[in-house]
Amino acid sequence: MKTALIFGVTGQDGSYLSELLLKNDxxxxxxxxxxxxxxxxxxxxxxxxxNFEVVHGDVTDTSSVYSxxxxxxxxxxxxxxxxxxVGVSFNEPEYTSQVDGIGTLRILEASKTLxxxxxxxxxxxxxxxxxxxxxxxxESTPFNPRSPYAAAKxxxxxxxxxxxxxxxxxxxxxxxxxxxxxxRGENFVSRKITTELSNLLNGSVESIYLxxxxxVRDWGHAKDYVEAMMVMLKNxxxxxxxxSTGNCYSVRDxxxxxxxxxxxxxxxxxxxxxxxxxxxAHGESGITNKRIPIGQNVIKVxxxxxxxxxxxxxxGDSSKFxxxxxxxxxxxxxxxxxxxxxxxxx
Numbered sequence: 001m002k003t004a005l006i007f008g009v010t011g012q013d014g015s016y017l018s019e020l021l022l023k024n025d026x027x028x029x030x031x032x033x034x035x036x037x038x039x040x041x042x043x044x045x046x047x048x049x050x051n052f053e054v055v056h057g058d059v060t061d062t063s064s065v066y067s068x069x070x071x072x073x074x075x076x077x078x079x080x081x082x083x084x085x086v087g088v089s090f091n092e093p094e095y096t097s098q099v100d101g102i103g104t105l106r107i108l109e110a111s112k113t114l115x116x117x118x119x120x121x122x123x124x125x126x127x128x129x130x131x132x133x134x135x136x137x138x139e140s141t142p143f144n145p146r147s148p149y150a151a152a153k154x155x156x157x158x159x160x161x162x163x164x165x166x167x168x169x170x171x172x173x174x175x176x177x178x179x180x181x182x183x184r185g186e187n188f189v190s191r192k193i194t195t196e197l198s199n200l201l202n203g204s205v206e207s208i209y210l211x212x213x214x215x216v217r218d219w220g221h222a223k224d225y226v227e228a229m230m231v232m233l234k235n236x237x238x239x240x241x242x243x244s245t246g247n248c249y250s251v252r253d254x255x256x257x258x259x260x261x262x263x264x265x266x267x268x269x270x271x272x273x274x275x276x277x278x279x280x281a282h283g284e285s286g287i288t289n290k291r292i293p294i295g296q297n298v299i300k301v302x303x304x305x306x307x308x309x310x311x312x313x314x315x316g317d318s319s320k321f322x323x324x325x326x327x328x329x330x331x332x333x334x335x336x337x338x339x340x341x342x343x344x345x346x
Contacts (some may be wrong), residue, residue, distance in 0.1 A: 001025060001027050002025075002026050002027070002075040003073070003076075004026045004074060004076040004077075004078065005027065005068065005072055005074035005076070005077045005078070006018060006028060006031065006077075006078045006080060007078065007079045007103075007107065008031070008078075008081035008082060008123075009031060009043060009054065009058070009077070010032045011042070011084070011185075012042065012079060012181055012184050012185070012222050013041065013080050013123065013179075013225065013226055014043070014080050015042035015043045016103045016181070016183070016223050016226040017080070017226040017229060017230070018030060018052065019046065019211075020223075020226055020230055020279075022046070022049060022051055023340070026051070027051045027053075028046075028051060028052050029074065030043065030053070030055070031055055031057040031081070032054055032057070033058050034058075035250075036098050036217075041148075054162045056111070059079075059099060060132075060326050062110075065107055065110050065298045066114065069111065069114050070110075073094055074118060076121065077111060077115075077118055077119070079121065079122050079123060079174075081099060081103060082099055082100045082103075082123065083095060083096040083100060085185075085187060086147045086149045086307065087266045087305075089148040089152070090147060094147035096149050099152075100149065100152035100156060101155040103154070103156075104159055105159055107120070108120065108163045108171070109312065111160060112163060112167050112169055118169075119169040119170045119172070119238075120163075120169060120172065122156060122171065122173050122174065123174060123176065123229075124160075124175045125150065125175065126154060126175060126244070126308060126316060127145065127146075127147060127153065128143045128144075128145055128150055128154050128175065129141055129311075129314065130144030130146045130150070130311055131146075131311040131312055131313045132146075132311075132312065132313075135315070136246075136317040137242065138317040138320065139175070139240050139241065144271070147307065147309060152199055157173050157175075157240075160173050161173070161240065164238050165333060170238045171238055172233060172236070172238050172240070172241070173239075174228065174243055175243065175316075176225055176228075176243045176244075176318040177217070177220065177242070177245070177314060178217045179219070179222045179334075180220075180222060180340060181221055181222040182343035184222070184340070189211075189251060190219065190254060191344075192208070193254055193258050193335075195344045196208040197258050197259065197262065197344065197345070198345045200298055201262060201345060207299065207300045208298060208300070209301070209302040209304070209305065210251060210255075210257075210300075210301060210305055211251075211302065211304075211305030212251065212305075212306060213251045213252040213268070213275060213301065214252070214309045214312065215251050215311070215312060216250045217248060217310065217314050218316045219248075219254070219333055220243075220244065220245045220329050220331065220336070221335075221336045228253020228321070228325070228327050231325045231326070235325045236321075241318075241324070241325075242316050242317060242321060243316070244315070245316070245318075246317065247315075247333060248313070248315040249333055255299055256277075257333070258340075259298070260283060261286060261337065261342070262286045262287060262341065263284075263287075263288065263291060264279050264286070264292045265279065265281040265282065266278060266279050266299065267280045273301050273302075273303060274301075276299060276301075278299075279292045279293065279294050280294065287338075298321050
């Protein structure tokens with residue numbers, strides 16, 4: 001039985017990847033930071049699995065990284081550990097760099113020294129591109145990071161290439177575009193929309209406050225993307241691969257889709273900070289019988305949620321990865337949003 005070591009096991013991707021690897025006969029060792037509060041909610045269903053183990057460690061601590069890799073001698077390492085919120089990285093740039101950049105260096109150096117035959121997966125990101133030019137982005141598109149998060153991830157990306165080309169480490173960069181699920185953190189815009197929509201239906205809030213409604217993203221389901229991680233290490237030679245759906249939608253589109261699922265139809269009026277989303281009609285059906293009054297302003301724009309530098313448009317081209325692996329996403333945008341809304345409304 002092969003052993004997979006996952007740094008960042010308690011996150012959205014770590015939990016789905018653990019479930020998938022266990023189904024594929026891997027022993028899974030998940031690394032989590034020590035915390036005074038319980039932060040294993042996403043993996044509670046796995047804690048009693050005979051082939052699943054959680055250990056404490058931190059990618060900002062060299063000794064713990066070396067100790068864990070030395071103890072378990074894994075066949076696969078997945079580095080999903082990150083300060084992954086772009087907005088937070090502007091307020092905590094040093095911490096973001098330590099985790100997302102130097103943390104990757106610590107794992108790579110330990111892997112090279114202790115388990116040189118390991119297959120190493122690095123969770124890279126579409127934020128590397130900056131998204132200023134529009135169009136479809138692939139492995140040959142120039143990078144233009146526009147946040148401390150993206151800059152730290154770019155450093156990690158090039159480290160992976162250097163350890164692969166310089167030391168022969170079987171190291172992969174998965175340049176993943178946005179991927180969501182009911183397990184997404186509530187401070188990310190997709191989940192904020194679906195959780196606040198449920199609060200609107202319950203009457204506990206009157207409006208959802210968002211930032212740039214014009215931001216366009218290539219949104220996929222986290223289940224599809226963790227499958228891509230596993231398939232990449234199984235079917236592909238070490239390389240850099242874009243993982244995306246090839247379709248993109250704006251934050252405004254995500255809002256309209258979410259509300260329609262509940263039988264509340266909204267339209268947008270105005271521009272900039274004055275733009276609002278208003279309920280204009282009720283659909284004949286929805287996943288709930290609760291209806292928001294027609295005319296209520298349910299989406300408002302707040303300057304609080306704008307970033308110093310914005311990434312306006314991210315659309316991925318996964319043709320290289322699909323050809324090399326045979327991977328295809330299973331979830332459509334509508335199916336993804338439906339699952340998230342249904343989860344939060346229920």
